[in-house]
Amino acid sequence: MRSIMALVVESIYGENIVSLERWKGLRCLQIHIHVDVLGEIAITANLNFLNQLETVSSNLDEFLYTFKVQYIPPIVMTCLLPKSYPSDQPPIFTLC
CATH class of the missing domain: 3.30.200 (Phosphorylase Kinase; domain 1)
Known part of the structure; x- marks a missing residue:
């Protein structure tokens, strides 16, 4: 059962x-x-080297990286x- x-x-x-x-x-x-992508989307990764969970910060130890994809597994x-x-x-x- x-x-x-x-x-x-x-x-x-x-x-x-x-x-x-x-x-x-x-x-x-x-x-x-499953994620359906129609066309192309931009994804931004916020890489924070101090492992802090902040979404908005003026911390100089973080790096923003943006890339475009047409498929997401x-x-x-x-x-x-x-x-x-x-x-x-x-x-x-x-x-x-």
């Missing part, structure tokens, strides 16, 4: 779910998010649900 979480996630993301299984004792799901979102989720710990997300 599938869990309620599996049914909810599948109803939202449909066939984009790659796996819904346990990994090292944790419930895990992985979703491929699928973004893979992996979600690990700790054993104490949702009562004590939030999910852990990674994006690739």
Whole structure:
């Protein structure tokens, strides 16, 4: 029998779910998010060498790099649900 979480996630993301299984004792799901680019888009990366999470800064230790793309590969979102989720710990997300 599938869990309620599996049914909810599948109803939202449909066939984009790659796996819904346990990994090292944790419930895990992985979703491929497809991005359609029509024409060309500009992407700007803010590289901050001090690892500060600021979106607007006059910090001299950062570097802005802008480039244009016509294709973006699928973004893979992996979600690990700790054993104490949702009562004590939030999910852990990674994006690739």
